[in-house]
Every structure is written in C-alpha cells, then in structure tokens.
Amino acid sequence: xxxxxxxxxxxxxxxxxxxxxxxxxxxxxxxxxxxxxxxxxxxxxxxxxxxxxxxxxxxxxxxxxxxxxxxxxxxxxxxxxxxxxxxxxxxxxxxxxxxxxxxxxxxxxxxxxxxxxxxxxxxxxxxxxxxxxxxxxxxxxxxxxxxxxxxxxxxxxxxxxxxxxxxxxxxxxxxxxxxxxxxxxxxxxxxxxxxxxxxxxxxxxxxxxxxxxxxxxxxxxxxxxxxxxxxxxxxxxxxxxxxxx
Ligand SMILES: Cc1cc2nc3c(=O)[nH]c(=O)nc-3n(C[C@H](O)[C@H](O)[C@H](O)COP(=O)(O)OP(=O)(O)OC[C@H]3O[C@@H](n4cnc5c(N)ncnc54)[C@H](O)[C@@H]3O)c2cc1C
Numbered sequence: 001x002x003x004x005x006x007x008x009x010x011x012x013x014x015x016x017x018x019x020x021x022x023x024x025x026x027x028x029x030x031x032x033x034x035x036x037x038x039x040x041x042x043x044x045x046x047x048x049x050x051x052x053x054x055x056x057x058x059x060x061x062x063x064x065x066x067x068x069x070x071x072x073x074x075x076x077x078x079x080x081x082x083x084x085x086x087x088x089x090x091x092x093x094x095x096x097x098x099x100x101x102x103x104x105x106x107x108x109x110x111x112x113x114x115x116x117x118x119x120x121x122x123x124x125x126x127x128x129x130x131x132x133x134x135x136x137x138x139x140x141x142x143x144x145x146x147x148x149x150x151x152x153x154x155x156x157x158x159x160x161x162x163x164x165x166x167x168x169x170x171x172x173x174x175x176x177x178x179x180x181x182x183x184x185x186x187x188x189x190x191x192x193x194x195x196x197x198x199x200x201x202x203x204x205x206x207x208x209x210x211x212x213x214x215x216x217x218x219x220x221x222x223x224x225x226x227x228x229x230x231x232x233x234x235x236x237x238x239x240x241x242x243x244x245x
Contacts, residue, residue: 005111009204011070014064014067062212063175072169075163085177087173090171092168096158187219
C-alpha cells in the first residue's frame with residue numbers, strides 16, 4: 001500500500017436505516033396508512049423483509065436512506081474518480097480558497113499521497129518522489145508570490161499542483177448508489193486508492209445497516225465476474241476476503 005493518511009468517518013446516516021426502508025416498502029405491499037407505517041413494521045422481521053427486497057431487485061426502497069462520509073488523506077487523482085459517481089453529493093476542500101504555500105502547511109509542504117508502486121521501489125524512490133513534491137511546492141509558492149498572494153493567487157498557482165496532492169471531501173450517497181459504488185470500486189480491477197477507500201466505507205456502513213450491505217462488494221460476490229477477459233480470475237479468493245465462501 002502506498003503512503004497515505006487515509007481517514008474515513010461515517011459522519012451521519014438516516015436514523016434507523018433498516019426500519020426506514022421497511023416502512024417505505026411496507027407501504028408498497030399493504031393497505032397501511034402513513035400514520036400506521038411505523039407500527040406496521042414494529043415487531044416484524046425487518047432483516048428478512050429487506051433481504052427479500054434486495055433479492056427481488058426492489059431497490060428504490062433503499063434509496064430512502066443515505067450515508068454521509070468525511071474523507072481525508074486522499075489524492076486529487078482519487079477525487080477525479082469518485083466524483084464520476086453522479087448519484088452522490090460532494091463538498092471538496094477548495095484549492096481556490098485554501099492556500100497551499102509552504103508556511104501554510106504543517107510540514108512546510110502540501111500533503112500528498114505516494115503511490116504504492118513507488119513506495120514498493122524502496123526508500124530511494126520515495127525520496128526522489130518527495131524531492132519532486134518539494135520542487136512543486138517551490139513552483140507553487142513562487143506563483144503565489146508573483147500573482148500577488150491571497151485567494152486570487154491560489155486560483156491560478158494551483159495549476160502546478162499534482163494529482164498526488166491530498167484533498168478532503170464530504171460525500172453523501174444513498175444505499176442504492178453505495179451498493180453500486182461498492183460493485184465497481186471494491187473490484188480488484190479498480191485502482192488501489194479508491195478500492196481501499198471503498199472497502200473502508202463498506203466496513204462502516206455494514207455496521208450501520210448490516211442487512212442492506214450484507215452481500216455488498218465487488219459484483220463477483222453474488223454473480224459471475226462482469227469483467228470478461230479483464231477478470232482478475234481470483235473470484236474464490238475475493239469472496240473469501242469479503243467473508244463469503
Ligand atoms: C475499473 C474502472 C475503470 C474506469 N476507467 C475509466 C476510463 O478509462 N475513463 C473514464 O472516463 N471513466 C472510467 N471509469 C469511470 C466509469 O466510466 C464511470 O464514470 C464511473 O465508474 C461511475 O459509474 P456509473 O456511471 O455507473 O455511476 P453513477 O454515476 O454513480 O451512476 C449510477 C447509475 O445511475 C445510472 N445513471 C447515472 N447517470 C445516468 C445517465 N445520465 N443516464 C442514464 N443512466 C444514468 C446508471 O445506471 C449508473 O450505473 C472507470 C471505472 C472503473 C470502475
């Protein structure tokens with residue numbers, strides 16, 4: 001694994017997520033009035049009901065619950081990938097408003113992620129990478145100064161910052177989108193940084209809504225690998241890693 005300071009927190013989620021889903025679904029299948037919905041699911045086996053909804057593919061019901069994560073220590077490269085998920089909501093720390101000059105950073109440099117392949121090459125390679133980041137810092141600082149400092153200078157000085165630069169994100173996804181996100185991003189074919197993030201997010205939501213995410217993860221957990229010729233060929237290994245035999 002590369003050098004990252006990845007931190008993921010589940011900041012908030014819909015209260016009683018599985019009960020909320022059960023209430024929405026119960027309305028579809030029974031003559032319940034809205035005022036009676038909470039009562040109509042009380043004491044019933046919500047787990048079995050939700051498992052059935054997932055099996056039937058009645059997935060609009062799980063859109064009623066959403067999860068908000070605080071994420072830091074990830075690269076701008078990861079940002080480009082995660083923001084492709086259009087059914088999610090994002091707030092990202094701005095490089096226009098937040099400066100990255102040497103004296104604004106705790107360690108005298110913008111934070112960055114070292115990719116695992118570079119890390120695996122050993123200390124010399126990591127040192128070379130760090131020196132390059134330091135050079136970029138000098139370029140950035142130089143442009144901030146030449147452009148007059150402050151917010152307007154950050155806006156254009158940031159053009160020299162690399163994909164490795166760290167960012168902070170708040171992201172909200174509903175349960176249906178999250179299951180789809182895990183299908184794509186927990187797959188061995190996903191890039192290592194977003195895969196690691198997705199796995200950590202999955203662990204967090206499994207605690208909050210275990211039935212909804214019981215079989216969540218790469219698609220090969222529940223069916224054939226969709227990757228065709230590009231398949232990693234490690235389905236049995238992957239299933240085991242996600243706790244399925
Ligand atoms: C291994 C891997 C490699 C990738 N490589 C590349 C690459 O080389 N280049 C690249 O550009 N991207 C790449 N991507 C990103 C990919 O193309 C998707 O943009 C990203 O995974 C988001 O998927 P999505 O559109 O299904 O998800 P979301 O945007 O979260 O959408 C969820 C689902 O909602 C539905 N949906 C959303 N919007 C629409 C719409 N406008 N019309 C109809 N249905 C909609 C679809 O069913 C979609 O699957 C890669 C992704 C992975 C996992």
